[in-house]
Amino acid sequence: SQQGEEDPQALSIQEGENATMNCSYKTSINNLQWYRQNSGRGLVHLILIRSNEREKHSGRLRVTLDTSKKSSSLLITASRAADTASYFCATVLGNQFYFGTGTSLTVIP
C-alpha cells in the first residue's frame, strides 16, 4: 500500500515547545502534503513539498523530505494551544492521494 504512516500516533507537549511528527511511505511520489484536522472538522491544507525539494518553510511550520528514505517530517515551532489537532501526511502520485494514519497533537496551555 502507498499509504503513509505517521509517528508518533499521539504527542502531548507544553505550549511553547516544538512538535515533530514523521511520515513514512512506500513508493514514489510527485509531492507530499501535510494537513491538519481539528476535532469534528474537515482537513485543512498546511504545506506541500515536491519530490525534488528537501525542505520547505511556512510560518511556524518546517517540512523536510528525504525521498531516499521515503520519509518526511513536520516541525511546528513555538506551539500554541490552538495547534491541538490531528495531523496527516498525504502522499501524491499523479491523481492518487493516500492519507496516512495521523498524529494526534495535544498542546497543553
Add this chain to the structure above:
Amino acid sequence: EAGVAQSPRYKIIEKRQSVAFWCNPISGHATLYWYQQILGQGPKLLIQFQNNGVVDDSQLPKDRFSAERLKGVDSTLKIQPAKLEDSAVYLCASSLMAGPYEQYFGPGTRLTVT
C-alpha cells in the same frame, strides 16, 4: 471565497436503510473527491470526479455505494443498504483540477449506523 459545503452534518440510520450525502464544491473547482474516514484513521478515497466524469472509483464498494456529479458541480454519495461498518465521517473535497494539487475539504457528514 465560499468553502466546500456538505449536508447533512450528522445522520443516524439503522442497518439496511439507505442514506444520501450532498456536496457543493468550491466554485470553479473541476475535481471533486469523496473520502471515508473511520474513527482514528486517515481519510480513504472512495471516488474522484473530474467535472462529471469518474477518474478513480477503485475503492468504492459498488455493491452498496454509488455517487454522481451531475453537470460537473454538486455531487451526491449514496449508501444502500447501509451496514454497521459504514459508520464513519464522509468527507467531500475539491481541487482546481486533477493531479498533485492541494485539496479543500468540507466539514464532513458523520454517519452512525445502528
